[in-house]
Amino acid sequence: MRKRVLIFGLVLGACAPAASSGTADTGAAAPAVQTEADPDLRPTGAGGLPAGYLGRTDRATTNIADAKYVVSGNTWEITTGPAHIIYSPRDAATGNYTVSSTIEQLAAPRHRESFGLMFAGRNLDTPAQEYVYFMVAGTGEMLVKHRQGDATHDLIAWRKTPAVPAADSLGRQTYRLQVRVAGDSVRFVVNDVVAGALSKSALQQTDGIAGLRINHNLSLRVTPVVITR
DSSP: OOEEOOOOOBOSSOOOOOOOBSOOOOOOSSOSSOOTTSOOOOOOSOOOOBTTOEEEESBTTSOGGGEEEEEETTEEEEEESSOEEEEEEEEEEOSSEEEEEEEEEOSOOSSOOEEEEEEEEESTTSTTOEEEEEEEETTTEEEEEEEETTEEEEEEEEEEOTTSOOOOTTSOEEEEEEEEEETTEEEEEETTEEEEEEEHHHHSOOOEEEEEEEOSSOEEEEOOOEEEO
């Protein structure tokens, strides 16, 4: 099995422009669609995307530069800012593979906000963007969705599961996330426990670019995705 880890330094502005005109998929308990009552909180201080990575926000009215990334060794401290994806074109996977990242929630958000893995990404810098994302939240819930253009639909709707630990009283929790693609199975794993699964045919497409999806107004510490084959 070959393992590849990408570690990059910090640069400012290494990003793709936000191109989507859809509404933000915030993962909030209420309202389901972001409103003026739940605005993006702009982080203070400098911190652009890590070198070699691209980002895309959910809405054309938001800017990826408002997501703050601070690189320390092989971890990123992320403060958002708008909901977005972050990826490297070099993180492409086909056939059987596993995408992994460890994400630590550092503080409680104002609402249920989620974060996780993006995979099967295609056309990510065009209006025809497409990807699948596996998300968890500090409420002890998980979600799997498919995005095509500005439209999204649930593959596994929000649900509580013992496999996803809830955050503690300070809003902190650590999630070792994996998407395991093997044969006709796609398994969604949290802290080495399978939290959910789908048939490969239910996703239609699993080949493509992998990365992270981070919703708005979060404080996280993450490791860049690793693809193992």
